[in-house]
Amino acid sequence: MKTWRNVLLLLAVLVSVNIVAKPKIRIIATGGTIAGVSASSTSSAYTAGQVGVQTLIDAVPQMLYLADISGEQLVNIGSQDMNDQVWLKLSKRINELLNKEGYDGVVITHGTDTMEETAYFLNLTVKSNKPVILVGSMRSSTAISADGPGNLYAGVAAAASPNTKGRGVLCCMNNRLIYAKDVIKVHTTDVATFEAANAGPVGYVYNGEAHYFTKPEALHTTQSEFDVTNLEKLPQVGIVYGYANCSPLPFQAFVDAKFDGVVLAGVGDGNFYHEVFDVAVKARQKGINVVRSSxxxxxxxxxxxxxxxxxxxxxxxxxxNPQKARVLLMLALTKTRDWKQIQEYFKKY
Known part of the structure; x- marks a missing residue:
């Protein structure tokens, strides 16, 4: 017992003097509420994407005990303005950092509105088994009890942990770890907004360490056949929301605009209002792929x-869900337009 204590003490000393190298973690900032500023510390009104990456890092000096930290600012936007071009740029940059520049993990600061979509896109296009963690906040950086610094610290802890390797892309919010395939935003303002409604969280961060319950079942990252290395744009895919007495006009607008695919956020088990159904059938006859979600x-x-x-x-x-079905359909359409093959992708990913 005494021998093990001596070993642990020696390791602690070596780490403290940097003889044992800490994990090399890169923080990529994209904006969002975590970088937001409000006029009042008690107001819910704020402007997203105002604070730069170095300010975010400087606000959490405790991270430096966990990893060798550096940062870069990819964009500085509210995630309601996230788009295909940023996704492609982000995925390519992560692949460079992990596969060419020797980083051990990447943490992405991101707005919460579209975090689940970005996470899923990266889960299918990052070509590394090293940790990729998305973090954000529900309160701006100037708010009382801002949750951004704690989420960033937990995200770095997860990215620095050897337990995270090989699990694909994860979101880390409110100390919960959730796989990109499962994570959804369920509340407009609560700090506990992220859930995995069908599967539950897969782990948590406590005292600067990541703990996991399960491993992912679906294919991801290095197992994914989707590659955006040479892509400059993605296929056009829209979402149509279903409701009682639903108008066919939005679906028809996508058809008229010659979109490559349409996802239906249908009622119940992905059902269509009859007028919308008729447009969907005609869309398939024109070669437009149609995905039924709910x-x-x-x-x-x-x-x-x-x-x-x-x-x-x-x-x-x-x-x-519809928003993730859109992401997968866009990537599927970079490989094929065969609806049977696309259905197989939905089974695997």
Whole structure:
């Protein structure tokens, strides 16, 4: 017992004098509430994307005990303005950092509005088994009890942990770790806004250490067949929201604009209002891929359930919500337009 204590003490000393190298972690800042500023520390009104990456790092000096930290500012926007070009730039940069520049992990500061979509896109396009963690905040940097610094510290702790390797992309918010495939935003303002409604969180960060319960089942990162290395743009895919007495005009607008695909945020098990259904059938006849998802926050959109997908050549989103189904359909369309093959992608990813 005494021998092990001596070993641990020696390791602690070596780390403190940098003889044992700490993990090399790069923080990529994209803006969001974590970089937001408000006129009042008690106001819910703020402007996102005002604080730079070095200011975020300087606010959490405790991170330096966990890793060798450096940062870069990719963009500085509210995540409501996240777009395909930033996704492509971000994915390519992460691949450079992890595969060419020797970094051990990447932490991305991001707005919460579209964090789940960015996380899923990266989960399918990053080509490394090293940790990639997205963090954000629900309170601006100038708010009372701002949650950004704590989330950033926990995200770095997760990225620096050898336990995180090989798990794909994760979100770390409110000390919870959630896989990119499962994470969804469930509350407009609460700091506990992120959940994995169908699967639950997969781990947590406590005392600067990441702990996990499960490993991911779906394919991701190095197992993914999607590659954006040479892509300058992504296929155009829109989402149509379903409701009672739903107008077919939004779906028809995507068809008229010659979009490559349309995702239906359908009612119940991905069902269509009859006028929308007719437009969807015509869209397939024109070669536009149609994915059925659901506006329900939990549960799958079943293949060949109430809708005969085989007959109409629709794709069932299975356990993906509309916004993530859009991400997967865009990437699928970079490989094929065969609806059967696209359905296989939804089964694997």
């Amino acid at each position: 506006r329900c926050p939990t549960g799958p959109t079943c293949l060949n359930g109430e809708v005969d997908d085989e007959k109409y050549e629709f794709v069932a989103a299975l356990d993906q």
